[in-house]
Amino acid sequence: MELGNNLVIETRGLRMRYGSTEVLRGVDLRLQRGEVLALLGPNGAGKTTTVEILEGFRTRSAGGVRVLGVDPERGDDAWRARLGIVLQSWRDHGGWRVRELLGHLGRFYTPYVDSPYRADELLTLVGLAEHANARIATLSGGQRRRLDVAIALVGRPELLFLDEPTVGFDPHARQEFHELVHQLSDVEETTILLTTHDLDEAEKLADRIVILAGGTVVADGTPADLARRVAAEAEVRFTRDGERRVHTCADPTGFVRQLFARRDDGVTDLEIRRPSLPEVYLALVREFESGRPAEAPRELLEVSG
Numbered sequence: 001m002e003l004g005n006n007l008v009i010e011t012r013g014l015r016m017r018y019g020s021t022e023v024l025r026g027v028d029l030r031l032q033r034g035e036v037l038a039l040l041g042p043n044g045a046g047k048t049t050t051v052e053i054l055e056g057f058r059t060r061s062a063g064g065v066r067v068l069g070v071d072p073e074r075g076d077d078a079w080r081a082r083l084g085i086v087l088q089s090w091r092d093h094g095g096w097r098v099r100e101l102l103g104h105l106g107r108f109y110t111p112y113v114d115s116p117y118r119a120d121e122l123l124t125l126v127g128l129a130e131h132a133n134a135r136i137a138t139l140s141g142g143q144r145r146r147l148d149v150a151i152a153l154v155g156r157p158e159l160l161f162l163d164e165p166t167v168g169f170d171p172h173a174r175q176e177f178h179e180l181v182h183q184l185s186d187v188e189e190t191t192i193l194l195t196t197h198d199l200d201e202a203e204k205l206a207d208r209i210v211i212l213a214g215g216t217v218v219a220d221g222t223p224a225d226l227a228r229r230v231a232a233e234a235e236v237r238f239t240r241d242g243e244r245r246v247h248t249c250a251d252p253t254g255f256v257r258q259l260f261a262r263r264d265d266g267v268t269d270l271e272i273r274r275p276s277l278p279e280v281y282l283a284l285v286r287e288f289e290s291g292r293p294a295e296a297p298r299e300l301l302e303v304s305g
Ligand SMILES: Nc1ncnc2c1ncn2[C@@H]1O[C@H](COP(=O)(O)OP(=O)(O)OP(=O)(O)O)[C@@H](O)[C@H]1O
Pocket: 018, 023, 041, 042, 043, 044, 045, 046, 047, 048, 049, 050
C-alpha cells in the first residue's frame, strides 16, 4: 500500500472479527500530519478495537494498515517511541512520585527521541506542577488522567492517541486540556486521534470527525460538512393560534415567507434552528440504524395540536 508523504494513518478495508462476530467490516481511515480527528460512534461500534489495531496491540483479521509508514503488526521499539498512547496501568505505580515517574519514563525514550520532555516541562504543560512531589496514589481521578496524558507525551510523539481523555475532568481541567490539545496540534504539529462520547469536545477539538457504526464509517468530514449532510434542513418553530408548531425544511426562508403570506397574523415566537453536532451525530447514527441513507430527504414535519 502506497502512503502519501503527509499521511500518518491509513487503513483500507480494515476488518476485525472476534469469534463469529464481525466488529469492523471494512474501515477506511486517513489521517494527515497535524490533523486532529475525532472517532465517534455508539458503544460497541469498534472505536477502541480500531485504535488498538493502529497502536499495534491487536491483530486485525484483514485489510491494510499503515501508521507512520509502518504496519503496526511489525512496529519495532523505534516506531513505538514515535507514538503517544494513554494507558491507565500507571495507576498501579501508586507509590511513585509524579515527577520521579515521568523522569524515569523519559529515559526510556533517549535512544529513539532527540529530546524527550523534561519532567518539569511536562508537568507544567498538563497542569500538574503543584503535584510534582505527590505520590500517584494520592492524586484525584482527574489529576491521574492528566498524568496518564503526560506519560503519553513524554517522548514528544508525532502521533498521539487519546481514548476518552477527559472522563472525570472537572470543567476547568477540561478547558485546560482542550488548550493543551490545541497547543500540541497547532504548535508541535502533533497528529491526534481522539475517541470521545463528548460531542462538544469533539466539535471544539477536531478538524475532522469520523463516525463508526455497525463496523463501517458512516460519516467522515468536518463538523460543518456533517451538519450539511444531515441537514440541508432547518427547524422552523413558531406559535400559531396559541399552539406550538415545528416544521423541518430545506428552505426555512421560503417556508417563513409562505407562512406569512398565508397568515401574517397570529404567528409568534418564530425561531429557526440548525442542528448542533450532537443532533447531527444522533441523526446520522439513527439513519444508519434504520437503513435509510443519511442524505435521504426528510419529510416536512408538522407537530399540530
Ligand atoms: N477481546 C474481545 N473479545 C471479544 N469481543 C470483543 C473484544 N473486544 C471487544 N469486543 C467486542 O467488540 C465490539 C466493539 O468493541 P469496542 O470496545 O471496540 O467498541 P467501542 O466503540 O470502543 O465501544 P465503547 O464506546 O463502549 O468504548 C463490542 O461488541 C465488544 O463487545
